[in-house]
Each structure stands twice: as structure tokens, then as C-alpha cells.
Amino acid sequence: MSDGGVLILAEARQGELREVSLELVSAAREVAAGVGGRVAVAVIDQQAERFANAVGADGVSEVLTVTSPTEHFEAHVWQRALEGLIERERPAIVLAGHTIDSLGFVPAVAARLGLGFAADVTAVWWAQGPRARRGAYGDKLHAELDFPGKSCTLLTVRPGIFAAAPAGSGAAAARAVEIDLDGTARTEHVEFRDVAIGDVDITKAEFLLSIGRGIEDKDNIPRFEHLAERFGATLSVSRPLVDAGWMPNARQVGQSGKTVKPRVYLALGISGAVQHLAGMRSADTIIAVNTDPEAPIFGVAHFGAVADLFEVADELERALG
């Protein structure tokens, strides 16, 4: 690839390719024709070649491998690697996942190279130049963006929006790109730790009663524990209840908590922030109770009641008799 085309940055952690990498291949289809059809996927890893086959999905023209000097993701190494890739390959559009790793280096690349840039985009298309859509005012509105005067635009794409292309479905050749990364690391890895281990496994529950900041006070929690028990549900929560120390990590649903797929997810007083939806949007049936008719949770719910959760909770207790 040279001058133009789409460059996708794949993501791996602890030896596993992350799903978002293949979602980006689908996102690239939306703009590939506009930028001349070439789609390259870059992998940065200590053993980058091990992912070359998997990321070479149908629609990918070439796989680029960059060998990292560190075993794990390191923000400054990745920053330099992506800068090097952009300087050499001169893509018109670069797509990365809007993931935690990306948060640590992708905006720095955009800043340093003076690129067009938008984070957490939910749609991309081409109209004489790249266009993108992202949330505004906490996803209550959408903003449509363009990138005037930029020869390269870097976008981080919200995970879970595009369907993942089947891994290894293409026949793209791999090419190693040599970028000198020695001495670029500025943090030292100590260890990984799992903080969400606890007494219950909410990922196994068929029916989750999930409560959010709308419950207002720690003292209200026993009431919902009681309701969950009466209803035969497992109690789960949104992040603020864990942050406040009211409930253990193991009960948290969302990007930094657990991904759940129960038959029924009943959400009381949860607004539906993107990181919460990331953990529950594929539940079979979602029922949401919220006083705010514009709450984003109603965008994924199958059934919604614009109502006071305490009043509904009281009536549920009564109905369950």
C-alpha cells in the first residue's frame, strides 16, 4: 500500500486477537472505494506474524506486521509504531478500535502528526472525503463530522457496531514493516490482575435485575436485593454503584465489568451509557424503567417504561405477592 487506502490497526491482548480487529474490516468497506480500494491491516505485537492469517479477512489487501520489543501493549511503543506506519504507508484513513489500549496512544498520534481525528465513531462513509458520526451530549444527540484540509484521518470506531468479518477468510499477503522501537517504552509492565472475581457469576444468570444510579442511595440496595429474590432474578449493577463501594465488582455489567446475555435484563434507573450497553446489549429481552424518555437505554430496550423506578418496584413487590 502506498499513498491512499485504509489502514486498520488490529488489537491483541495476551496472545489473543480482539474481536474489534475484524469489526474494523467491515467498517473499512464503507470507505474503501472512496480512497482507492486498498485495505491494509497492521498488527503490532512481539510475535505479530501469529495474527497475520486471522486478520487477513475477506476484503483485506495486505497484512503489515510490526514487531514490538515489549511482550505486552505499551502505549509509547504503540504510538511510535503507528506513527511509523502512517509516515511510511501514507494511508488516507486509519481505523482503530475505541478500546482502552487505544485511549492511551491513538489521540497522541493524531495530535503529533496533525491528522484529522474523531473518537468513538459509530458510522463512517465517504462523500468527497471521509465523514463520520459520533455521539454528542452523552449520546443523546449525534454529530456528523468532516475533516477539511486533512490528507489523513484517524478514527477510533466503537466496538460492537460493525459485524466482525470472518477471521482468516481472505488471502492477503503479509509484509513486515521495520520500525525502530527500541527504547521507546516509557512504562514498565508489572502484572495483570483480575478484579472482578466474586461470589456470584452474573454471566450465568438467566434473569438479571440490574440497578443503576437512579436508586440514589446505598440504603435502598436491600430493597432491590429483596425484589430480585422474590422475582427469581440475580442482582447486577451499573458502575457507579461499584465505584461508590455499595456493591462488589463481580456484580458490574459493562465494558469494564461483565458481558452478560441473559434471557431477561430488567434495568431500573440505568441511563444506558455506551460502556454499560457494551455489556448487555445482546440480552434476549431488555426491559428498561427510567424517568427520562431520552435516556439512551431506550435505544436498545425491547420494552420501556418512562416511570419512577421506586413506584414500579413497589408494585412489582405487590404483584409478586
Added chain:
Amino acid sequence: MKFVVCVKQVASLDEEFELLEGGGVDSDFVEWELNEWDTFSLEAALALRESGEGEGGEVVAVTVGEQEAEEALLACLARGADRAVRVWDESLQGADPLAVARVLAAVVERESPDLVFCGVQSSDAVTGSTGTALAGYLDMARVAVVTALSYDAPSSTLTVDRELESGLVEVVRIGLPALLTIQTGINEPRYATLRAIKQAREKPLVTYGLEDVGLDAGAVGVAAGAHTIELQTPERGAGAQLLDGSPAEVAARIVEIVQERMSG
């Protein structure tokens, strides 16, 4: 130690908000407050200063924002920040994270702190990008999405927890100077006393234009990463089937739906 804490006055839309002709939001429906993430990052700076190691340090709160953003700075001063800086120019209206970071970089360079704190994200723009873009401009070492930190003075290194997806945490070490983006839950942000709220008005709060920090609208405009064409009300797909009626009727329907779905 010297700390710069970047804070934002965020907008939330109330339940009956309306879009103006031409794409903006009618300001009658906007409520302003200090970004939730920034309350945690301010607390992190204050706590570190009060711990033996950071003793005697200075905490400077910085914002890029209009007049109403002074409320955010006053909130920081009331909680214990020593000084505050606000930068504004009309050309920054609707500025994207790269443009904001470019302005913040000019301020941080002048302050030359040991540690810069940002929030992981702002609740209105939700870009999660400003802090890391700022680190890029400053060529400063950084860790994003920090949920715990401890400072070792002899080696002047921080050991921090970097929160990943799905309950995983990576522990990393980083030397100073550094920039951290702080995640909610890392600490318990303090409240300001009434007395402190009154005294906050006595503390230094300066307002700069772009030229005061060595920039001009042209330079910031070039830094901007994107241009907003328009704001839209999202399409909600098929949308939720509405359960209406009294709370009792809503509850009865919920019980019915649950029983039906759980027995299938």
C-alpha cells in the same frame, strides 16, 4: 510536587431539550457541572499533595472554556486547589479534543508540573482523547484509565493500575513527569465546606486569551481534528415498545413479560 489538573465544565441536556434551527442546542435546556471524572482526578492530586511525599506542592486547576466554566474552577478551588487558570477565545466555541489539547499544552508547558491529571473522559463529549492528545503534544509519558496509584519518592516513580476491559487490570510503573487519565472510583472525592466555598473566591483565578499563552486562533484551528457539520436527534431504530399506564399496570406487564420469556 506541582500538579496540573485539567477540568471541564460539562453540559447535560434536560428531559425536554430542543435542537435549534442550525444545529445547536437551546441553552435553556442545558445544565452545567464539573465533569464527574475530573472530581476524581482533582481528588487524586489533592490526596497526593497531602500525603507525605507531595507535601507543600501546588495544585493548579486549568480549563478551556467560556465564562460559565469558572464555576468548575471555583468548585476545584473550594475543594483545595491553590490556583486556577481559564483560557478562552471565541474561536474555541465547539472545539474538538485536539484543539483543546493544543491550548492545554501551551498552559502546561508554562506551568511545567511534575504530574498532569485529566479525567478519562468528559460526560458530554465522551471522546476520552483530550488527556492523551495533550500528552502527545507535550511528549510526556502517560497512562490512561488509571484506577489506583501510589508514589515512591526515592525513585520518583508511580505504580498505577490501568483498567482494561472485562475486569482485568494491568499494573505498570511510570517515572515523572507524567500524565495520568483518571477513572471514576479511584478515590472518594471530598466535598467542599461552606466556608471553603466562600474562600474559593479569594484564591487566584486568572483568565487568559490565546495570545497570553503564545497561541493564536490560526494555530489552534490547524490543530483541530474534525469539524461538526450538524447535530441530529438519533434514529432509535424500531425503538422500545412502550409500557404505559399506572405503575401498577407497568409492573403487571413486566411480570407478564418476564414469565413469558423465562418459561419459553
